[in-house]
Amino acid sequence: METSVHRGGIVFQHYCAQCHGVKGDGKGRMARLYDPRPANLMESDKNDDYKQLIIRLGGKAIGRSEFMPPWGAELTDEQTADVVAYLRSIHVDAHSAQ
Ligand code: HEC
Structure with missing residues (x-):
């Protein structure tokens, strides 16, 4: 886990x-x-499945901005x-941070 x-x-x-x-x-x-x-990925309100999806397919394929590139061909x-x-590890809960 930590290695990941x-x-x-x-x-x-x-x-x-x-x-980012x-x-x-x-x-x-x-x-x-x-x-x-x-x-701002420290304060994203999206879950892991959604992040996985936008990272693989890019923004455009899921109705977000094309400026978020698809990484499916680049990353295993x-x-x-x-x-x-990693994104989970840097995430701060916007509510508890107050
Ligand atoms: C060329 C600039 C660029 C690069 C490089 C980039 N992104 Fe993005 N990313 C964006 C933009 C712009 C958005 C916002 C899209 C929108 O609001 O429609 C975004 C959105 C996201 C989101 C959605 C977050 C949310 O809360 O909705 C995630 C997750 C994400 N990026 C992860 C990554 C990861 C992981 C990498 C590296 C593998 C990466 N991005 C590389 C520009 C980039």
Whole structure:
């Protein structure tokens, strides 16, 4: 489990951080180029299944922005599961954070 989070973090920094930010807060260095902005993944209200889906298929295929690219051809199933585990580890509950 922890290994999965660790591996997922490496995948995230490599493929996702430029848009979603090194912390996953949606403030990546390329974020301002996109409208809608890349999601703040620390405060996402989506479940793991949904995240898995949008990561594999990309935003456009599920009615979201095409600026969220599809990663199905890039990442193995294991890497996708790892990155979802990583996202779970950085997630802060917006309600309990107050
Ligand atoms: C080119 C910029 C870009 C890259 C790179 C990118 N994303 Fe995204 N992502 C977006 C944008 C823009 C959205 C918001 C789409 C919308 O609001 O319709 C998004 C949305 C998402 C969401 C939905 C979150 C929510 O709460 O609805 C997830 C999960 C996600 N991205 C994960 C990832 C992961 C994991 C990676 C790396 C494998 C990644 N993204 C790489 C731009 C990007």
